[in-house]
Amino acid sequence: MRRALRKAAPYIYILPALFFVGAFLLAPMLYTFYLSFTQYDLMTPPRFIGLDNYRRLLTEPNFLTSLTNTFVWMLGTLLLPVGLGLFIAVVVDRVALAGVFKSVFYIPLTISAVATGLIWTWMYGPDLGVLNTILRAVGLSGWARSWLTEVPTNTLAMIAAWTWKMTGQNMIIFLVGLQAIPKEPVEAVKLEGATEWQTFRYVVFPLLRPMTMVVVTMSLINSLNQFDLIYVMTQGGPYRSSETLAVTMYRESFTMFHMGYGASIAIVLSIIVILLSGSYLRANLKQEGAQ
Amino acid sequence: MELNGLWRRMLCRALLLALVALMSTTVLAADLKVYHDKFSAPSWQGPFEQMAELASEELGITWETIGYPTTDMHQTAVRTSLPSSRAPEMFTWWSDFRMEALYKTGGLVDVTEAWDAHADEYNPALRAAFEFEGRVYGVPTNLAYWSMWYNKPVFEKYGLKPPKTWDEFIEMCEFLKGEGITPLAHTVQGRWPTFIWFQELLTRLDPDIYEALMIGEINYDHPTVRQAFDIWQDMLEKGYFVDPGTDLFAEVPRMFANGQVAMILIGDWYTDGLDSIGLKAGVDYDTFVVPPINPEVGPVIIYEAAPLLFSKNAANAQYAVRIADWWLSPETQARWCSILGFIPPNSKTDASFLMEPKKNLLNEINEGGYRLVNRYWEATPTEICEAAVDEFARFILNPDQKEDVINTLVTIADRYWSAQ
């Protein structure tokens, strides 16, 4: 009895989290999986139609645009908010005024996605917008443009807005990681005459790996599921040119009320997310285990 | 350990807060529920609450008003609950094809009886927007007319008058452009507003063709439809419009107030936005109906009818016809429309509360024998409409892709109608 209990004990720690996630997140997910094989408009009961939704997805001309945009978002997010977040965290760590810098980059995080979208729509406005006004004022009116209606400028412009919002979050997670790094190895290589870059590249960055893993994983997931900002700023337009898979899914589900079809897009999207973040996580966990 | 204490304190506080919260529960006092989607700007939350008070005085029925600030979540809530007894007794919706799917589930209450009692008070075109197979399933919350709203000081400065013919209108656009003022507003932002100029040009060419196109009797390659695209392309290329990336609700009112743009073609509810930045009706802005392109076309105006619908499965569905009858009466309409500044749909309602421009518009529609045509958003099937507004956006941004846009529209419409 006691031994059984001791064996079960580690699972008891995990159980509460598993219960909450299972009941409130995984169960709805399973229901959506079921819906993806049906036709459903929320009013008449779901009708089973097999793989039709998935077949339709493959023949949809806009599917490729959404997929491309989704990957552009992924790459852009890994490059900008993650890269910048790491850069700022490393550079700003333990310098004078660090607190001020950190707060500045943190502010956008406290603003909701909807408000962020509104602010940036306004930054990008073609006539009264902040960006174009500045460009015209400094004699660069040739650079002024309709940021949200030109393709692919619109997607890049929104990634810039997202960078503004998310860099602070990544910076902070990196900072937490930097705090946990023991001082001794860093001091040791410095004494041996390593440059700042060498210290970072060969000592700090590898020690930062657990937090890098958090940041990259979250960024992968968030960027692949990117929805809020696009929906406020362009609604995926003009003519569906800035849609990501998540926006397409939302449009089918909550504008057209093709719930089954929307569910099939959600499933495809999740598979992409699981494949990418899963393989990244696995590779890292393996490395961790080896150490 | 000091930190341990901090943890314990934080935990205790969180648990305490949770307990307090759990013990408070909501009490529901009203008989009915109304769901609406005008929870932001414009807001119908206050007006619906005032109407609930009026209803409780006059009918002995009261309701709880639940607003959704986004139309998608409003629709999700209504659709999901409609088949069950949890459905709201009443909810705001859209007319015609946007209402069809709900009608087909059999979940709406037939309120024809109430309409028959008020038959002589309403334009039959309005009733038709809520009618399926001869029965009516909703009452109007808002009847909006679509006309051109213009900057009055700009017009006065250059001695311009509302145009009587299409040629005069185009001449005026050309003149304003020469003065450095953008004549017309439009946008691709927000997706839906791209149909505005399409529906206007086509109804000014031939309202019969417009209506035939809406219900699939003809397709988008019809010569008259092509002609509408040609005129539109010409206007786009001549630079009569603002940058299509300009937001119709955030930026256009400010540009209009500054005199950067002279005219906005839109439903009369748009005046809310103009008033909200401090413009005065009749002083700063006024309105006119766009003249016909084809002179043989009589006076036509596009309308938009928003209904209040009643769910059959709701717990207290039995009140529906009584409320509908009360809602349609000239007195109730006077109350509702005066709170919101709407043009009353009931012809017996005293409309003297209206702002000057709307009063004049209403007189002109009544006396000029105007034909009412339902707007594109509701008049054509949703499946076509949602795809078409994106194609219109492509055309606005790339007028040279006209042929391709028309071909795509033909395919979209074909696919829908052949499946029916």
Next chain:
Amino acid sequence: MKRRILVYLVVVPLCLVWLLPVWTSLLVAFKNLDDYASQSFWQLPSQWNFVDNVKYAWNKAKLGTYFINSLLYGVAGAAGSIILASLASFSIVRLRPKGANLLFALIFSGTVFPFQMYLVPLYKGYQELNLYDTKLGMMLFYISICTPFATLIFRAFFSTIPNELMEAARLDGCSDLRIYLQMFMPLSLPAAAVVAVFQFTWVWNDLLFGLILTCSADTRPIMVGLAQLQGARAAANMPGLMAGAVIASIPTIALFTALRRYFIQGLALQTAGE
């Protein structure tokens, strides 16, 4: 030295870029309608109208009622997920039962799915279970949705704590639960502070679930109130909206400021405490 040059050459201009949208929208919150309509973004208001704008936002959107609700949901989401996630992570990283990685993957999979797809099943499920439009229902959901990310953070943080510490404690005869409570939790204050700040902010800024899982003013969160100030079909009172957005972000900024020292100077604090 080199680092200082980098700071001034790159970080200061970046800061200015970051502040530009904040500054311009903040300025709008201080303008009256006339100034807002007629001025360019960089012009200072002719009349400072902030107090009136705040009053407008506060009254029109009934922010007061919603404020309390969101505070409750935010605290529940943050505290709940910290407890659940730290417990689970402790076991996954330190007790390493069979299948620990699989269980972690299961918890973590709660974040991979696009959130919008939870809406309809949750709405239906909540109505069946009578959780719809209740504070309890909202708290349970927010705790759940906050847990996967929190687990990821705690897992990463716990794995940086040297194994020797745990072995030593075990040799001293400490039970696992005591090690978790008296050693891992105090050491993980930085991680807990990060989770608290991020998850509180997430819950605070959530509109979608607040909208679909509630319908009365008693239970709705603050973002629903804020959404009332936005224009769906008519131009919004932008100064009012911005004033609303400013007051709505006070709690999240305050929380960040309050907890900042725990996760930015976490290490220093540990050494001082011991």
